[in-house]
Amino acid sequence: MTRISWAFGAALGSLLLGACTTPLDPRRDVELQSHASAAARPVVRPLRSISSFTDSLACMDQLLRDADLPTTLITSKQIPDYSAKVAVASKDMIITAISQMSRLSNAFRYVDFEVDIARQDTVQNLTTLLLNNNQMQLQRPALYVSGAISYVDQNVLNNRWDAGLSGSRIEAGYSTNRNATLLGLEMHLGDFRTRTLIPGLDSANEVIFGTGGQGLDLAGRIGTYGVHFNVGRDYTQGTGAATRTLVDLAMIELLGKWARVPYWQCLTLDQTHPDFQRVLRDWYEQGSPASRQKLVQRSLTNQGYLPGDAPALPVNAPQWRSAIGRFQADNNMVVTGALDFVTYERALRHYVTLDETGKITQVGWGPKGGDLQVASNAPLRIDMQVENPVPDRTRFESGTQVFISARVNRAAYFYCFMSDGQGNVIRLLPNSANPNALISAGNSVRIPDWMAPNPGFVLDTGVPGTEAVGCLATEEDMLGRLPNVVAVPALTLVQDVNGLAGVQAEFARANDGQPFAMQSVQWQVLPRRTPSTAELQAPPPAPASPAASRQPARSPSRR
Incomplete structure (x- = not known):
């Protein structure tokens, strides 16, 4: 019996070895490869990159428009990170913040020119050629932004807890840890003509972000056999979102001080509360799809995207998808025509505020959260x-x-x-x-x-x-x-x-x-x-x- 088993194993090994030495036929993988284009795509829709101060930037845009300021040209230096721990495009975040504060007011326009040859692209190279041939003139900016990521202090706080249990046939262990990291950003506003930093126009802020994890180990033995389980969950708050929050806050402070507008009014919005979107997410998940759609439909009706007498619309109704799409476009979101969490949050943010204890609370919502007690359609203005x-x-x-x-x-x-x-x-x-x-x-x-x-x-x-x-x-x-x-x-x-x-x-x-x-x-x-004769004879x-x-x-x- 042993000899037969050994012979069968040898034959099987020879067959497998021969299969490995035979070239693979890619035609057999056609069915598998045909799914590659679909499998390589993301499974979620794209989202607009936002921070806690995205609404504050829009508020600043309105303040600058009301102040009736002329357009000011501005540029910025590279924002270095001497800790080499925050690999983000801080300069482009500055450009985005300035652009969002100038959508309606046209208060600022960014002068885009790069001197560093290693960073120049096709547009910058063409600009240099035209400048050298006197075929192009660059307008001199009035202001420039300077700054740096000043420090990254990792593991400022580190809490860790471990426990275990061991026996003859069972072993168990549990561990948890939490870490806190500090990220600081220093930014200044300078006068481009004199290349001097303007006293008082500075911003120094820091933000705390952390990581955490939990783990559970369980092992047991029955006779000569053993079983082992390991379960864990972790979270990490990214440095990119933290840096964008600091950049948006710094630009609001710097340009608000320079323009002498009450920029602090834009920093006291309820939407800047760190828990705002987390609480809205909890409400979003607690409600049913029908209740969420009813809430958002009432909000869109109040804002004029749907007629006041419109009945409850199905999720795929053309009128509903058109209203959602226009609302998403008007609020600088990725237009999908579908009710997702971002659309839910944007539609209901005007019906959320802070109570006397500092907690996020609903304003004008029905007793079960299924309706909004709001006014009729806002008139066109x-x-x-x-x-x-x-x-x-x-x-x-x-x-x-x-x-x-x-x-x-x-x-x-x-x-x-x-x-x-x-x-x-x-x-x-x-x-x-x-x-x-x-x-x-x-x-x-x-x-x-x-x-x-x-x-x-x-x-x-x-x-x-x-x-x-x-x-x-x-x-x-x-x-x-x-x-x-x-x-x-x-x-x-x-x-x-x-x-x-x-x-x-x-x-x-x-x-x-x-x-x-x-x-x-x-x-x-x-x-x-x-013009008079004296004016005509005067030098320009x-x-x-x-x-x-x-x-x-x-x-x-x-x-």
Whole structure:
């Protein structure tokens, strides 16, 4: 019996050895490889990178817009990490923070130029070539950001606890540990012209992040056989999210102090509480899918993304997915059209606050968390203002370029018209360069778009008199309802309409009594002043700092 078993084992070993020496046929793996493209993809949707101060950056944007500051050019140095323990792109985090504080206000524009050859890319190399050939000029920034990750103190606190039990046939052990690490960031604001750091414009903050773990070991023996189990769970708070939180806070402090705006109002938001998203996540998981959708639908109804009389919508209803998508776009989220936790948190954050004990609490929620006791739809509103960097924005000489910005409080169809001193009206938006009338509530519309290389038109003042630009926002597209106003080609004279009042009357007549928003700005056109002989003979003044310039490149005048 033993001889037969040995012979069978030898034969099996020879067969396996022969199989190993035979080249593998990749055609047999076609079925396996066909799944590679799907298996290599992530299994979760992407999320927008946010910190505790993301809402504070949006708040700063509004404060800077209300302060009516001219655009300031800013740049930054590399933010080194001398501890070599935080491998993050701090400079790019600074750029993102500045951009988020300038979406509506246009308060800051970042000058992107890299001197380090090792860090230069195609754009930087082309810039250097054009600069050396005098074919390009870089505008000098007014401010620059300097700083460094000052320290990383690991394992400042380290709590560890171990226990074990041993017997003749059983062994058990349990361990737990927690560590705390300190991360510090120092940042300063400097005057680029003199390369000096401005006293008082500094920020020094630190954040604590930690790691923790638990482990359980169990071993037993029955006769001559043994069984062993090992179970553990761990968590690690990343240095990247901690660094972004410090960078956002530092930029709010530095630019808020420099602009002399009450930036502390943006730092007292409930959303900056460290436990805000964790508590919202608990509420999200405790509720059923139906209750979550009911809550978010009521919030979207209150914000105007759904009509007030809309019934409970199924999760795949086109109207529901469209409303979710527009809400996600307006709130700078990745648009998925699906109700996930990020959308849930953004929709309900206005109904959460801190109570007297400092705990996160619900405001206006029903007794079971299935409804919101909120007001009806918020009406459409338009915020318009003249953006010319001059003290008096109500009087311009003939031939002066005028720059206007406008935004709506929620997504809407947007139309803009201009009226001259004689009451002639032309449509500015939409036009061939910007044909889409639907705009997002999260962006500022520039009239004309002074940041685009080809804005489509330039808004020049005409003959002396009173000129005005008016914009209207509606919940539905008016293209098929206003043939006399909207169907006329853009930048051409609208017939049989006298002034902005006539445009408003046409919209009121075609909108069937439905509410719409309208706002306008106007200015007085003065005759062009002829310079005196002394002024003509005087040497040209030194160029002004580009920090206060919003002038676009020359483009065709308004037709």
